[in-house]
Amino acid sequence: MTQSVQTKSGLSAYREVVAKYPDVSPLVILKADLQRRGVTYSQAAFGHFDPARHLVQARSIFVSVGEKPDETPTMASAGLILRDGTTVISGPRLNTEGLFVVDSIDGKLVITDGDDIIEEVDLWEKPDYVSKTTSSGKPMWQIATPRPQRLDINPYSYCHFWDDGHGCKFCNISWNYHKEHKANNKPIRLDPRDVSETVAEAIRQPGRFTNIMLTGGSIFSGDELFADELDLYIEILQAIGENFSTRRFPSQLISSSFAPHQLARLYEETGVLTYTSDIEVLNEEKFNWICPGKTAKLGYREWKRRLVEAVGIFGRGRVNTGIVGGVETATPHGFASEDDALAATLEEADDLASQGVSTVHCVWGPTPGSVFFKQKVPSLEYYVRLSQGLDQIRRNHGLNVDMDNYRLCGNHPDSDLSRI
Ligand code: SF4
Structure with missing residues (x-):
């Protein structure tokens, strides 16, 4: 078992931050720390993994698991779900603080930090569609990646x-694509027919997907x-829309920054909602x-301007932007001080929120295949302050973040706070 990081008070960093921030749910803090420090599984924990109930194979733009049918199943694809129903996406990370270990103790699956048993945890169940194939013969798990309530589709x-x-510099998409294309013939783009059929099958399951x-x-x-990116999304969204009788369907597009006339076309020609x-x-x-x-292609100011323009088309509460929380402290040119990084980030988030654009953050995990691999992430306290700050900004401006909340995404500690 790994040693937990002890601070001067003798408490682990996690316990100390929980004690210091009594107004923040410990589960939100835990989620951030699981993503920050990373997670591994003991052999005993593997006994809780049942390939008939839990996800064995998954394919996304940043990571793929269990691509080969004869591969030994790993727990890497089986997502964790905490007591409050929120989910955690995390894996092993390189860091000096050690990984959390998911272990089996007294028959219960638990998150441990050294000798400290932090929380009981569960694995969420896989949806029915993942074992089906499309009419072209493609396994549906290769077309859409599930979260507990969200279906993720990567057209390109x-x-x-x-x-x-x-x-x-934090992104490994190119590394992952070339690796998976070579090893498993992963295609660069999806066929709209495969997507339409996979969505039809997925939403057939009652009580499962909400977005x-x-x-x-x-x-x-x-x-x-x-x-061409816009045309591809329109084609895929129109194919998905065949499965719905309403004009719009619960959906989110996370794309490049389209110009206002491109966004207007996207909104008019598809049923996309956010x-x-x-x-x-x-x-x-x-x-x-x-x-x-x-x-080089667009620039920071134009990226921001286009986000604000999008509010005029999609409406308040239906446009947001994501940041890779903590990457602004990367070396050598990032902020040297966490206070400065936080102040700069929240000032800009406030400016966007005042114009109707919400900001959500994920937790930076320096992944293999990215330029920043092996860099050090900021403190856990930084993430708690960032989450609180973004949540408070939304409250100050009366901005709803249900388009990216704990059920739909579950990857943003700040939007987890917004449910409380
Ligand atoms: S825009 Fe940046 S973060 Fe997004 S896929 Fe491309 S390189 Fe990665």
Whole structure:
């Protein structure tokens, strides 16, 4: 078992932060720390994993698990669900603080930190559709990746910001695509027919999915910037829409930053309900360094301007942006002080919120295949303050974040706070 990180008071960093922030749910703090420090599983925990009930195979743009049918099942794909019904997506990470270990103690599946038993935890059950195939013979788990209540679809698995090496420095999409294409012949794009059939099968299961999320890499080609990317999303969204009798269906598109006339077309020609375009870093100088491709093609200010324009088309509460929380402290050009990083990020989030755009954060995990692999992430307390700050900004501006809440996404500690 790993040793937990002891602070001066003798408490683990996690216990100390929970004690210091009594107004923040310990489960929200735990989620952030699980994502920050990473998780591994003991052999005993594996006894709780049942391939008939839990997810064995999954394919997404950033990670794939169990691609080969003869591969020994691992628990890596089986997501954790906490007592409050929120989910955790995390895996092993390189860090000096040690990984949390999911273990089996007295017949219960628990999260442990050294000798400290932190929380009982469960594995969520896989949906029925993942064992089916499309009429073209494709396994449906390769077409859509499930979360407990959300269906994730990645129409395009490569990002052209990497063509000249200018992808975002925290992102491993190119590394993952090339690895999976070579090893498992993963296609670069999905066929709309496969997507439509997979969605039809998935939503047939009662009480399971409440939202469909689409995202993928950026495509520059076409008559104007991102034109072919827009056409692909329209084609896929129209195919998904065949399964609904209503004009709009519960959905979120996370895409490149489309121009207002492109967004108007997206809204008119499809049933998509909400729109997200991730600015990743809420500071122009750090954005320029961390996201050089986005800087060269569009620039920070235009990315922001287009988000605000999107509110006029989709409406308040239906447009947001994602940031990779903590990446603004990366070395050597990130903020050296967590206080400065937090102040700069929240100032920009407030500016966006005042114009109707909500900001949600995920927890930066320096992943293999990214430029920032092996970097050190900020403290747990930083994430608690960031989550509180973003949640408070939304409350100050009367902004609802249900489009990205704990049920639909579950990957944002700040939007977990918004349910309370
Ligand atoms: S835009 Fe950046 S974060 Fe998004 S897929 Fe491309 S390189 Fe990765």
